[in-house]
Amino acid sequence: MSKIKANHVFTSESVSEGHPDKVCDRISDTILDACLMRDPESRVACETLVTTDLAVISGEITTRAEVDWEQLARDAIRDIGYNDPSIGFSAENVRIVTSIHRQSPDISMGVSRADQGAGDQGMMFGYASNETPELMPATLVYAHQIMAEFARRRKHDAEAARYLRPDAKSQVSIRYIDGRPAAVESVVVSHQHTPEMPKAWLEAQVREVVARVIPAPLLHDRIVYYVNPTGNFVIGGPNGDTGLTGRKIIVDTYGGVGSHGGGAFSGKDPSKVDRSAAYFCRYIAKNLVAAQLADKCEIQVAYAIGVAQPLSINVDTYGTGRLADDADLETVVRQVFDLRPAKIIEALDLKHPGKTWRYADTSAYGHFGRDIFPWEKCDKTAELLAAAAAFPRA
Numbered sequence: 001m002s003k004i005k006a007n008h009v010f011t012s013e014s015v016s017e018g019h020p021d022k023v024c025d026r027i028s029d030t031i032l033d034a035c036l037m038r039d040p041e042s043r044v045a046c047e048t049l050v051t052t053d054l055a056v057i058s059g060e061i062t063t064r065a066e067v068d069w070e071q072l073a074r075d076a077i078r079d080i081g082y083n084d085p086s087i088g089f090s091a092e093n094v095r096i097v098t099s100i101h102r103q104s105p106d107i108s109m110g111v112s113r114a115d116q117g118a119g120d121q122g123m124m125f126g127y128a129s130n131e132t133p134e135l136m137p138a139t140l141v142y143a144h145q146i147m148a149e150f151a152r153r154r155k156h157d158a159e160a161a162r163y164l165r166p167d168a169k170s171q172v173s174i175r176y177i178d179g180r181p182a183a184v185e186s187v188v189v190s191h192q193h194t195p196e197m198p199k200a201w202l203e204a205q206v207r208e209v210v211a212r213v214i215p216a217p218l219l220h221d222r223i224v225y226y227v228n229p230t231g232n233f234v235i236g237g238p239n240g241d242t243g244l245t246g247r248k249i250i251v252d253t254y255g256g257v258g259s260h261g262g263g264a265f266s267g268k269d270p271s272k273v274d275r276s277a278a279y280f281c282r283y284i285a286k287n288l289v290a291a292q293l294a295d296k297c298e299i300q301v302a303y304a305i306g307v308a309q310p311l312s313i314n315v316d317t318y319g320t321g322r323l324a325d326d327a328d329l330e331t332v333v334r335q336v337f338d339l340r341p342a343k344i345i346e347a348l349d350l351k352h353p354g355k356t357w358r359y360a361d362t363s364a365y366g367h368f369g370r371d372i373f374p375w376e377k378c379d380k381t382a383e384l385l386a387a388a389a390a391f392p393r394a
Contacts, residue, residue, distance in 0.1 A: 009185050011173040012139035012255025014147045017080050017364035018166020018192070018236075020243025024048035025252075025363040027055065028245045028267030030076045031069060033358045036269065038065030040351040043103040046267035047245045048073075050238040052088045058099040059267065070096045076360070081154065081166040088239025116342035118303035119272045120263075126281025127258035128289040129296040131181055135286050136369040138181040138218075139172050140255030144365040145213035146170040146206075150191060151364075153205070163201065165192035167236035174218065184214060186224040192236035193228075203227045252367050253278075258298045265367055266359075270350035273303050273341055277310075279375040280344045282368050284337055288315075291381035293329065293388055295320035301339055308340040321394060328391040335387045336380055348374040 015022055028046040035042035042063035049056040055073055078091035085093045128135040147170050153160035171188035174181050189206045206227050211219065246264025250256050263274030270276040281299040288297045294317035301310045315321075315329040323329055338347070345351060353359050357372045370376065 006179045007175075007177055009173055009175050010137075010139055010257070011171060012137060012143050012250075012257070013169060013171040013188075014140065014143035014251055014255075014365065015170075015248060016147045016151060016166060016168035016191075018082065018168065019248070020050055020167070020238045020241050021245070021247040022243070022364050023050050023077065023080060023082075023238060024243045024245040025248070025266035026076045026080060026360055027057065027073045028059075029359040029363045030072050031057070031061075031067065032267055032269060033353050033360050034067045034072055035061065035063045035065045036351055036359075037354045038067070039063045042269060043271060044267065044269040045103070045272065046100075048267070049242065049244055050089070050094075051242040052239045053090070053093050054095050054097070054238075056097045056099070060103045061100050062103040069098050069100070082237060084165075087165065087237065088235075089237050115308050116271070116340070116345075117306035117308050118277075118341055119305065120274065121303060121305045122263055122274060123261040123300055123302040124263065124273060124278040124281055125253075125259045125261055126278060126283070126285040126299040127254045127297070128282065128285040129257070130289050131296075132369075134369040135289050136366075137255050137257040139174050140251075140257070140366065141369060142174075142184075142214045143170045143172045143255065144369070146172070146187070146189065146209055148365050149209045149213055150189075150205075153209075160205070163193050163197035165194065165236060167192035167233075167240070172214075181218060183220060184210075184218050184223050186226065188226040188229070190228050190230075190233055192233050192240075195234055199228060199231075252362075254368070259300065261300075266363055270345045270348075271341065273344075276341060276344050276348070276350055277301055277303065277339070279348060279350070279367070279373075280337070280339065283348065283375040283377070283380075284333055286376065287378050287380040287384055288317075288329065288333075290378040291384045291388075293322045293332075293384060294318075297321075299333070303341075308342070310339045313339065323388060324392040324394050329388070332384060332387040332391070336383045350374075 027048040031046045032044045044061050046059040074091045082090050132141050154164040168191040173185040175183045265275045268275045285297045285299045298316045300314040302312045315326045
């Protein structure tokens with residue numbers, strides 16, 4: 001039975017690349033990319049903290065790559081758009097402190113052998129739904145797209161660049177009828193700005209962006225808009241709120257739809273199943289929905305540290321599965337996908353960012369739902385359908 005009511009209003013949020021926590025995710029994943037692109041066997045667990053004109057980079061990194069941590073951090077901050085020294089956080093003025101040591105040999109022992117074990121215990125989830133072309137929850141897709149469009153305008157439109165600063169949040173609430181998105185109920189946008197920005201200008205921008213990114217059938221003249229509801233958002237970014245890596249895990253995943261294992265992604269190399277197995281679960285769920293074996297699907301796997309085979313695999317289609325029993329879909333998944341960490345890394349080529357994608361690309365607007373990432377490919381549908389043919393249909 002579905003965990004989500006057929007008729008309800010659901011809400012998801014997104015945050016911009018300039019949100020303090022996202023600044024940290026960007027720095028941590030930029031460092032990860034630099035290590036892996038120079039040494040694919042790097043072991044990286046990088047954490048970042050930012051506050052007023054300060055960035056602290058810490059963690060366990062074992063790599064043969066020569067990496068300038070400070071320069072990478074400044075470049076990431078500059079690319080986000082923190083270039084004005086007067087606002088309390090900028091690439092030019094930020095003081096960078098590093099405290100980095102090598103990975104624990106106790107952990108390395110379990111993940112460096114031929115039959116690579118999981119880098120930690122835990123459970124990971126993946127989700128997909130056919131309610132959008134991205135096979136993602138509609139509320140989250142549109143919340144992300146609102147933030148991405150504002151970032152595009154801030155960086156490429158002269159008027160927007162005059163008024164907008166990097167920190168921002170969005171929130172989209174959609175009414176579902178018979179389990180499908182039917183109408184947008186409300187939109188919230190809070191965007192950091194310069195003191196001279198007219199609020200009416202931002203309100204007009206929000207309506208324009210919403211009309212651009214949300215499909216017309218979901219729009220109507222009764223949508224309630226909340227634009228900078230407190231009235232002012234001049235002080236923001238790391239100067240307004242301390243940021244930490246991995247603190248936006250619901251924004252990063254499915255916007256509150258489905259389950260979450262609790263592990264953050266950013267700054268972790270793919271030997272950490274918190275990241276790689278969660279990506280693979282999305283890959284499995286997306287292929288199952290793309291194969292029309294379910295309208296929506298959640299995959300859960302669990303691991304023990306140092307053990308290669310998952311302890312469990314669970315498939316939940318919320319009652320939408322095309323087979324008589326979701327347990328049969330679990331059997332199908334086991335036949336088609338190899339969930340050992342080394343095989344996950346190999347299947348998705350997770351040690352080689354920089355060809356067509358980077359881990360830094362995941363640091364804003366979600367880790368899922370964009371085709372640039374290898375875990376978003378739908379290349380297993382034929383194999384899934386062939387394996388499913390042996391089981392009775394619902």
